[in-house]
Amino acid sequence: MAQEMELKYGCNPNQKPAKVFMENGELPFKVLNGRPGYINLLDALNSWQLVRELKEATGLPAAASFKHVSPAGAAVAVPLSPELEKAYFVEGVELSPVATAYIRARGADRMSSYGDFVALSDECDAQTASFLKREVSDGIIAPSYSEEALEILKSKRKGTYLVLQMDADYQPEPVERKQVFGVTFEQGRNEVKLTSECLAERPTRNKEIPAGAERDLLIALITLKYTQSNSVCYAKDGQAIGIGAGQQSRVHCTRLAGNKADVWYLRQAPQVQNLPFREDVRRPERDNAIDVYVGEEWQDLLETDAWKNIFTEKPPVFTREEKAAWLKTLKGVSLGSDAFFPFGDNVERAHKSGVDYIAQAGGSIRDDNVIETCDKYGIAMAMTHIRLFHH
Incomplete structure (x- = not known):
């Protein structure tokens, strides 16, 4: 070396x-x-x-x-x-x-x-x-x-x-440095260990977080430790399913990550899994077509002949009502935030994407509103008291 x-x-x-x-x-x-x-x-x-x-x-x-x-x-x-x-x-x-x-x-x-x-x-x-x-x-x-x-x-x-x-x-050395505009910054490395112990404080009425959800919360938090802030991560079954990075507003992180989690789950819907792709269509084109199919632009595409370049036959429309019904079956999602939720609106958006477990730093003057919103939906929330900003 x-x-x-x-x-x-x-x-x-x-x-x-x-x-x-x-x-x-x-x-x-x-x-x-x-x-x-x-x-x-x-x-x-x-x-x-x-x-x-x-x-x-x-x-x-x-x-x-x-x-x-x-x-x-x-x-x-x-x-x-x-x-x-x-x-x-x-x-x-x-x-x-x-x-x-x-x-x-x-x-x-x-x-x-x-x-x-x-x-x-x-x-x-x-x-x-x-x-x-x-x-x-x-x-x-x-x-x-x-x-x-x-x-x-x-x-x-x-x-x-x-x-x-x-x-x-x-x-690495315990102290790290970098330069910005000729000025050198120095700080101790972020060596905080994220373990199940950081999930011990649960101020919500529902305090039950099963082992699989604990694992997913840790995956979300560790992922956030290396994500440009502000950031929020949804996780399920051992993986991140939606990451919202680098947003100035935390609720925008939650929306962005939630939209990605929704697309991840919509890809598993029968309407998507049965799409009649042509054999000569490459994976990137399939991915793009699926994103269009589950989005709002699909109806416009059907009005042209462009679908013939992708599918062997014209697929049926995946209606807004069908998508909403499928997304309602998404449950057991874990969500991590790299800092505290300032308002309950983050929890409201998270609930729409099947979030049942949350880990966030806590410490907002509106913690009571956040806890109350979790209780409204039966969400179990842990307050970690660990901020994970990364820049």
């Missing part, structure tokens, strides 16, 4: 020269293939921390899909339901644990994951590499690669796919 590495350019092509370096010691990663860019490494190092902590918190292999220094998806290796197998295009495939985590992370928000950076907590096996090869992605970071997996990844993107190997034993 080297002490420094030159990069193509910084965040933008006009930002030259660019490099990464260590003040002490060597860089904690090796480049096995490709040439890293500035944003690639920001995504790689943030996503690695995320999957490492998910593995530590749950004991399960973890994966993340990053775009522009925030996760599009994050997950651990929980087996897929038949509906998710179909939604994630892996019907009838027996998946390895690390492949399961990756498929879940990628499936959380497939549109946002287009051109992502992937992180794995465990060795990348051939199956995971094979799934990754067929997706549009910029790079991957993992602690190790099987020989076959590495060969598969090296053949991706005409041999330019970025493959990084992380030193799993690396521990």
Whole structure:
């Protein structure tokens, strides 16, 4: 491993020269293939921390899909339901644990994951590499690669796919620094550990949070620890299903993440799972078509012949009433917030997307209103007293 590495350019092509370096010691990663860019490494190092902590918190292999220094998806290796197998295009495939985590992370928000950076907590096996090869992605970071997996990844993107190997034993200095406009900032690293202990205080009438929901709340909170703030994360069955990042208003985070969670669930509706796609339609086009189908633009598309490029026959309209009825069956969702909810309107929006469990910092002057709104819907809420801002 080297002490420094030159990069193509910084965040933008006009930002030259660019490099990464260590003040002490060597860089904690090796480049096995490709040439890293500035944003690639920001995504790689943030996503690695995320999957490492998910593995530590749950004991399960973890994966993340990053775009522009925030996760599009994050997950651990929980087996897929038949509906998710179909939604994630892996019907009838027996998946390895690390492949399961990756498929879940990628499936959380497939549109946002287009051109992502992937992180794995465990060795990348051939199956995971094979799934990754067929997706549009910029790079991957993992602690190790099987020989076959590495060969598969090296053949991706005409041999330019970025493959990084992380030193799993690396521990950074306790103080971190960065410069903005020539001014150096310094702070202690955010080393807070997110465990079930932070979910102990439950001021709502309903205090029951089952083990699966506790796991999902921790997944949401750990995901938020590496998401640009303000941020909110919905999670279910071992994965993020909707992440709202970088919004100035917390309720906008909640709405954005809730809308993504709704689309995730609508993809499992029978009307979507039975869409008659043409065999020559690629996955990205399928994803785009599904997003249009579950949205409000579908009726406009049906009035043209554009559907013939995607489907073997004209699908029926997925009506607003049908979508609303399907979304009402979404239950057991967990929601994490990187800071306190200032108003009960966040809970109102969360309830519409099946949220039954919440973890948030607490400490608002309107905590009583937030608790009252949770009680209105029977939601169990934990106050963590931990803020997770990330910038």
